[in-house]
Amino acid sequence: MGAVSSSGANTAETLVSFRAARSLPVRQTLFESPLDLPVFEATGFAAAHPYGDGVRTLELASHAVREALADAALEPDLLARARVGVCLGTTVASQLNDLAFYRSFKTTGSASMTPVMRYLKGNLAEAIAADIGIRAITATLTNACSSGADAIALGAQWIDAGLCDIVLAGGADELNRVPLCGFHALGLSSPLPCLPFDRHRNGLNLGEGAGIVVLESPAHARSRGRKPGLALCGHGTACDAHHLTAPHPGGRGLLAALRISLDLAGLRPGDIAFVNAHGTGTRDNDLIEGTALAAVFGPSLAVLSTKGFTGHALGASGGLEAVFTGLALREGWLPPSIGFTEQDERIPVTPLREHTKIHGRYAISTSLAFGGNNTALLIGLAREGTP
Amino acid sequence: MMPFLNGLGIVATTGRGVDFLRSSLQAGWHPPSTVALPDGRDLPVYPLPPGALDDKSFGRKIRRADRLAKMAVLSAADALHDARLPSGLDRRRIGLVLSSAFGSHATTFEFLDEILTYGDGGVSPTVFSHSVQNAAAAYAASVLDIQGPVVTFTQVHFAFHHALVLARQWLASGRCDHVLVGGADELGSVMHFICGSILRAPEDGRLRPFAFAKDPVSVPGEGSAFFLLSGTPQPGSYARVEGVGTAPWVAPTTPPALHLLEADGTLADESGYRVPAASGARLAACSPIFGSMTGGTPLHLAAAALMLKEQVCFATPLADNVPEDFSLCRAAAPHSLAAVHLTRLHCNGAAGCIHLTNPS
Numbered sequence: 001m002g003a004v005s006s007s008g009a010n011t012a013e014t015l016v017s018f019r020a021a022r023s024l025p026v027r028q029t030l031f032e033s034p035l036d037l038p039v040f041e042a043t044g045f046a047a048a049h050p051y052g053d054g055v056r057t058l059e060l061a062s063h064a065v066r067e068a069l070a071d072a073a074l075e076p077d078l079l080a081r082a083r084v085g086v087c088l089g090t091t092v093a094s095q096l097n098d099l100a101f102y103r104s105f106k107t108t109g110s111a112s113m114t115p116v117m118r119y120l121k122g123n124l125a126e127a128i129a130a131d132i133g134i135r136a137i138t139a140t141l142t143n144a145c146s147s148g149a150d151a152i153a154l155g156a157q158w159i160d161a162g163l164c165d166i167v168l169a170g171g172a173d174e175l176n177r178v179p180l181c182g183f184h185a186l187g188l189s190s191p192l193p194c195l196p197f198d199r200h201r202n203g204l205n206l207g208e209g210a211g212i213v214v215l216e217s218p219a220h221a222r223s224r225g226r227k228p229g230l231a232l233c234g235h236g237t238a239c240d241a242h243h244l245t246a247p248h249p250g251g252r253g254l255l256a257a258l259r260i261s262l263d264l265a266g267l268r269p270g271d272i273a274f275v276n277a278h279g280t281g282t283r284d285n286d287l288i289e290g291t292a293l294a295a296v297f298g299p300s301l302a303v304l305s306t307k308g309f310t311g312h313a314l315g316a317s318g319g320l321e322a323v324f325t326g327l328a329l330r331e332g333w334l335p336p337s338i339g340f341t342e343q344d345e346r347i348p349v350t351p352l353r354e355h356t357k358i359h360g361r362y363a364i365s366t367s368l369a370f371g372g373n374n375t376a377l378l379i380g381l382a383r384e385g386t387p
Numbered sequence: 388m389m390p391f392l393n394g395l396g397i398v399a400t401t402g403r404g405v406d407f408l409r410s411s412l413q414a415g416w417h418p419p420s421t422v423a424l425p426d427g428r429d430l431p432v433y434p435l436p437p438g439a440l441d442d443k444s445f446g447r448k449i450r451r452a453d454r455l456a457k458m459a460v461l462s463a464a465d466a467l468h469d470a471r472l473p474s475g476l477d478r479r480r481i482g483l484v485l486s487s488a489f490g491s492h493a494t495t496f497e498f499l500d501e502i503l504t505y506g507d508g509g510v511s512p513t514v515f516s517h518s519v520q521n522a523a524a525a526y527a528a529s530v531l532d533i534q535g536p537v538v539t540f541t542q543v544h545f546a547f548h549h550a551l552v553l554a555r556q557w558l559a560s561g562r563c564d565h566v567l568v569g570g571a572d573e574l575g576s577v578m579h580f581i582c583g584s585i586l587r588a589p590e591d592g593r594l595r596p597f598a599f600a601k602d603p604v605s606v607p608g609e610g611s612a613f614f615l616l617s618g619t620p621q622p623g624s625y626a627r628v629e630g631v632g633t634a635p636w637v638a639p640t641t642p643p644a645l646h647l648l649e650a651d652g653t654l655a656d657e658s659g660y661r662v663p664a665a666s667g668a669r670l671a672a673c674s675p676i677f678g679s680m681t682g683g684t685p686l687h688l689a690a691a692a693l694m695l696k697e698q699v700c701f702a703t704p705l706a707d708n709v710p711e712d713f714s715l716c717r718a719a720a721p722h723s724l725a726a727v728h729l730t731r732l733h734c735n736g737a738a739g740c741i742h743l744t745n746p747s
Contacts, residue, residue, distance in 0.1 A: 109425025
């Protein structure tokens with residue numbers, strides 16, 4: 001696994017931040033905007049390949065991919081011999097949203113093609129495959145805020161279908177002026193640090209980062225004597241089919257996604273030790289998500305949102321939170337759900353207020369997105385001999 | 388799992404629907420229209436015909452939808468309708484996958500315009516939400532009540548091939564009973580400018596898919612095509628998807644009855660198409676009909692599926708550059724087609740291939 005976010009430039013630093021319950025929202029510094037909104041900026045990372053201005057998302061992804069490959073002990077010669085896939089989710093990196101380019105076009109009728117060529121060559125999955133020097137199946141998935149989680153589910157399906165031995169999967173997104181303006185316009189941004197699931201929550205803070213997992217078929221892992229500590233035991237995805245930006249009021253798609261992930265893993269709700277919730281801090285998301293989680297797992301579920309540590313990293317969030325879920329299972333403890341202090345009596349689950357020991361082998365990470373996408377990733381500690 | 392293409396919906400420069408597709412393929416090449424670029428040049432293009440997206444049957448559901456979303460909704464709805472599935476389907480077991488090379492760029496530029504015009508704090512929330520890349524798929528899912536998995540791929544190369552692979556996997560794993568899989572790409576004023584800047588337009592408006600040129604010409608097009616993919620055939624199935632993948636090009640084990648090349652001038656160098664063209668199969672190309680679209684595979688697949696279903700080879704338009712030793716469909720005629728192979732090349736040497744067979 002590899003992760004870079006405002007909580008740290010790698011998984012070790014992330015654990016230090018989680019242990020210290022350290023949250024560092026800042027006034028954004030990466031671009032000019034009169035909007036005074038707290039954001040979570042990633043620092044301390046460096047891509048092996050400098051992509052230049054405007055493709056920060058690639059640098060974030062490249063950095064996390066390298067950590068994930070090292071964690072999985074995957075050397076270049078081994079990758080060269082395997083059937084590899086690169087399946088990544090993003091929002092910003094999929095759009096040709098260069099403001100200077102558009103300003104020039106609008107005012108002069110002409111513009112440099114440099115941003116266009118950078119975009120054409122900068123497809124996230126293709127660029128990462130080129131960055132690490134492998135020939136791979138590459139796909140860039142753009143399911144808004146569930147992109148990273150959906151990319152991991154897709155990677156698992158590539159392995160299940162026998163297309164790949166190894167898939168680098170997850171999500172990456174940079175802080176960018178376009179979504180900053182857009183979420184503010186939608187009335188979904190908080191002028192204060194976000195308060196996921198709290199009674200006084202009033203919106204999200206944007207963040208950035210990359211969360212990458214290395215998925216490997218059991219047969220391939222065995223062939224190189226590898227005993228993975230974690231397994232993707234199930235995944236479920238379902239659409240609300242309701243509204244472009246608002247979740248279904250009954251949590252229809254999320255309920256279906258949770259149940260499908262449990263069915264695929266052959267597990268019951270009581271087997272789940274905790275849920276790392278999407279928990280953005282918006283009024284609607286947290287109410288509907290909390291209600292759906294209680295409906296499936298009961299009100300005593302151990303639940304947290306890590307958005308108080310990282311902000312909402314959009315297409316990266318599903319990847320980051322899958323990594324955080326795996327880290328928690330591996331470490332055996334959970335950080336507090338930063339920002340949650342006062343119970344909202346309409347939300348029937350109570351997020352963790354302090355560090356908590358984990359009792360169990362399985363956990364779920366949820367992602368909800370624009371367009372009504374809902375995805376649940378069920379991650380477990382691998383049993384000896386059965387990754 | 389080798390699923391069946393049981394329904395087809397298309398909206399392109401040919402018009403909306405299978406009947407317009409058939410008549411366009413029968414009629415052959417027609418000259419492109421032109422748009423004026425800011426520098427005064429004319430750019431030949433193949434846009435949707437006027438009124439192609441006018442449809443009041445969905446009422447308010449797509450009133451605010453942008454052009455790309457309307458294309459996707461209409462073609463997906465037509466594919467579902469065309470499949471004539473029984474009523475009472477479990478909507479939780481229908482999935483949808485949308486592919487696009489560039490996504491909703493026109494709305495993205497509209498949002499950038501909002502920032503420049505009204506400032507960061509004055510932009511439209513509606514425009515922003517429509518600029519998100521999965522908005523078109525979300526509209527289609529909402530309008531058609533698709534409650535299964537819904538995924539959007541946005542990438543310049545092979546997005547549709549990945550969509551088709553995923554759709555097959557959902558059927559094979561039992562996650563879905565049916566999957567709407569398709570693609571959509573649009574033109575717009577900024578894209579016209581980009582195409583006019585980085586592509587070479589033909590002076591006579593003619594695309595030359597068999598020129599195998601190192602500096603090919605292109606005529607940008609737009610459109611959307613969707614397919615209803617199922618594990619079992621319906622009466623009126625178009626084709627069976629025997630294979631789909633992206634890899635260095637390898638000739639099919641059994642030469643297909645027809646090999647459809649997607650050469651359309653969007654690669655910097657199209658000489659690589661000479662290799663699959665020399666595979667011995669009868670050749671065809673539809674890019675002079677649809678125009679040049681990096682994400683145009685679903686449109687070409689629609690043509691291939693129609694040929695298989697109706698057992699007819701439509702003449703390749705603009706066959707004036709074909710080497711004499713190549714076998715080409717030169718006139719529309721009934722033809723016993725057991726299989727059709729589609730090939731689209733990537734500038735990195737990879738090929739995206741789809742192998743269809745006669746469903747019967």
